[in-house]
Amino acid sequence: MNNFFYKILLVIAGFILLWFITYKYRQDKPMVQKEEKQEIHKQITELKTELDQKRLQQGMITSMLAGALGDAMGRVTEFIPSTERIFQDYPNGIRRFDDFLARDWVVIPEKLQKKHIAPYTDDTRMAKLVLNVLLDAQKNKWDRNRTMVELARVFVDDMHDMTYGWAASFRAPGNATRQSVKKLENLMQGVEEISELKTDWWQVGHPDAGGSGTVMRAHPFGLVFFDDPMKAEKWAAEHAKLTHGHPMALAAPAAMAVGVAYALQEKDPAFIIDHMITTAQKYDMNTAEKMRQAYALAQKAKPKLAQFSMVYEALANPDFRKFHDHVFTTFQGWAADDAIAATVYIFALVPDDVMQAIYLGVHTPGDSDSIASMVGALVGAYTKEELPAALIEQLEDADELRASAEEI
DSSP states (O other): OOHHHHHHHHHHHHHHHHHHHHHHHHTTOSSOOHHHHHHHHHHHHHHHHHHHHHHHHHHHHHHHHHHHHHHHHHTTTTTOOOHHHHHHHSTTOOSSGGGOOGGGGTSSOHHHHHHTOBOOOHHHHHHHHHHHHHHHHHHHTOOHHHHHHHHHHHHHHHHTOTTTSTTSGGGOOOHHHHHHHHHHHHHHTTOSOGGGSOTTTTOOOBTTOOBTTTGGGOHHHHHHTTTOHHHHHHHHHHHHTTTBOSHHHHHHHHHHHHHHHHHHTTOOHHHHHHHHHHHHHTTOHHHHHHHHHHHHHHHHHHHHHTTSSSHHHHHTSHHHHHHHHHHHHHSOSSBHHHHHHHHHHHHHHOTTOHHHHHHHHHSOSSSHHHHHHHHHHHHHHHHOOOOOHHHHHTBTTHHHHHHHHHHO
16 A cells, blocks of 8 residues: 555545544534544544554565565576576566576475475575564663674574574575674683673674675664664664674665665655665765765666556666666675665665565666665565565565564
């Protein structure tokens, strides 16, 4: 349900309630007294609040599920070097898991193979860990440092689950993340109480590490702290230091968290992107500049896309695909600055349709799973639309992701 129809529904519901209550009172009294009018207003306000809360929760659910959905779909195209090659392998593109090739079901756990459950990558596995830690932080009123310590612990623990953990080979984990988490493990060994370690001991990310490993798991900060974008920004940037140290690796997750927070608040897409760029600029000027370039390219792409009813048709067109390839060879997504720039481009182009946004991200010649995952999380938070049930049924851990989002 898009924003327009939601507002129409809210107005209709309010009028129906107003009419019903007014009609009821008029059976007994010629006029509705002041206190009775106040009661009507109160009930309408409560109805609006209830609808707003349900819509907000739906946005959180959609963001987590759409992020995982984009990740799972983009997993199979991630290392294909060109869009042309993707469409050679998948002539109809990838819109459903049934579009996967036989090879796409081979190198995954047998349990998932047998049920044809599509797995996500390290992106969603780590985002899931982040969300669950943030939920614990809320319940226990942990400060930022205590929360980062817990993230370090769960990253280490999950690394040793070689069947389903983030470091399992089929999840294609990044080298910088693996190396940093091993450092965290070494620091924690032999320590009875974590408090014995110096403050900020968990900041082990190499100063040259600027991969997309931090931004791909950053959207939970925007979900949990949707009402405090500044806190979302700061905590997302701090958490990056667990595994990466380059300024772009801080700028990108900070921008992503802010974008998701404002998307949940249903700010205008231009407002959201502007604040994402402003946030990135605090940490890395180069990242902010790439985001500006991506936004400018999206403005050029809009009239091209307007010639088609859907992006599926547009990507089948040679001229549009040529422009698409130009964008995503410029912003391949392997580095954090390119990943967030690619996300800005797609969000600016199709902010109102999460499945079309994911489709664009999946069909890219770079880090397709991360781009599609980030776009799914951002556009999902904005549209708050229900995702196709058939896809969610085939998505790994869909019920767990939904349940965690409902806890926020």
